[in-house]
Amino acid sequence: MNIAVCVKQVPDTASQLIISGDNKSIDESGIKYEINPFDEYALEEALRLKDKDETIKITIISLGPERVKQSLTKTLAMGADEAIHIETNEVIDDCINIATIIANEIKKNQYDLILFGKKSVDQDNNQVGIMIGEINKISCISNCSEFKIEGKKIIANREVEGIVEVFESELPAIITHEKGRNELRYPSLKDLMAAKKKPINTIKVETNIDKRSELLKLEYPEKREEGVIIGEDKSSVTELIRILKEEKKII
């Protein structure tokens, strides 16, 4: 079985983000880049399948600038077999363009299962994986919290709005993954050394992309005003209840 996992490199979720002077970009100095958390969960699921069946081959695909290689090396150290780096130095904002480029790369090989994160935590788009399903005419189950493979079928759970929907599909299929149930693995130093021997294929893409949106500006959200400490012990409870009932009228 061939599995592809699409991973995006994003600023570490703990990063404090500073808007640059042009009001249109984020100051990149001091930002630590990581693999998008949801993509890491997706990769973990692929690795667990491979733990049970060594013949499974896992290919990682990532679109982005040179620095993406570092994340790709990490995925190889975690246990993926090879990586494809679609290199672009231009920032591509429109998801439909990102999806089209990655969809083209996916078409070149026969993958039985293609895994995505449900969303990227930098742009919070929630769409690239689902779009690729439509572009390449591959069945897609989005927002899965867990899945299993039975023969040529995949059965996946979507936890939505208080219920669990169980979807079934033939392979090949696309899954966009939620935070998983399984703990992530961390590569050892030895794994990292071994990863250096695994291949990263770089593909350069044409950059005459039909840009459809223009970023006008970035700004910070309105800051929440610092609140008040009502008190330090049990006696503050009555005051809290009074505020919530009488002033705020929310209970």
Next chain:
Amino acid sequence: MGGILSIIEAKNKEIKNSSLEVLSESQKIANTKDLENNVVILGEYEENNSNQINEFGINKVLLGATNKIENYSPDLYKNIILNLIEKFEPEIIIFSGSAIGKDISPRIAANMNYNLVTECIEIKVEENGYEIKRPIYAGKIIQTLKFNNNPIVLSLKSNYFSINKVEQKDFSFEQVNNEEIGNIISPVLKEIIQPQKETLDVSEASIIVAGGRGIKEPENFKLIEELADVLNAAVGASRAVVDAGWRPHSEQVGQTGKIVSPNLYIAIGISGAIQHQVGMINSKCIVAINKDKNAPIFKFADYGIVGDLFEIIPELISELKK
């Protein structure tokens, strides 16, 4: 070409709240730009229920015929909408941020080769296009994007827009044809698992009582549940306690959990790490109970009590019960 296509969902014959937000916003755009607003209702809905939607300036209501199937089918929903796009050639297609909206909107955009803008929080009509605001980096930053006059697909951030009605207006109902559904590539829904006990989901609750590692033992969550009960609230949790297996994943609030904005969020024994904060900072009122006065949560809570939760919470429960 032109006009709006608003994608609305009904559940138990009622229009969902997130869809009323869509109707409210689409009527505003229709009014500013003098566009027709056609509305498709997906799910079970009856024509004589129209008093729920007749104050949103709608031109025509298309019943999606999805009431023939009981459950969500990506292919059926997708094809109905694609057929309507072909028929009306809308310049703007608006979804809610519901689970179905999130799943279908990218399918529509990809098929039409349109841009999709998710999580919109402001849509401004400009002379030659739209200016749209949306949060990025989990809300740490707001971006403003400009789109020219090409057709686009939008989905709105749920619980964000207010529901504003205008004067009553008549509209016609039309049944949508879904006969020709070819190229089935999507998965099929086999089963729906209902929760074991009827609990309120954090993403829908107007009050959330959330607990973190400060609770110390999974059994102590009884306290949180009891408080939630008295307040008719949903129970939420930090990732620390979800990863420890004390609470189900569906309760996790934050970057890799649910993003919530209830009227009241009570954080108990939660430090307020940035990844938790981004999931609840848009709550209307935040109360924090933590024994460490330097906990980050106090930097953005409206009201705080610095103290031992094992003293405060039982007191709070008994006072509320009075």
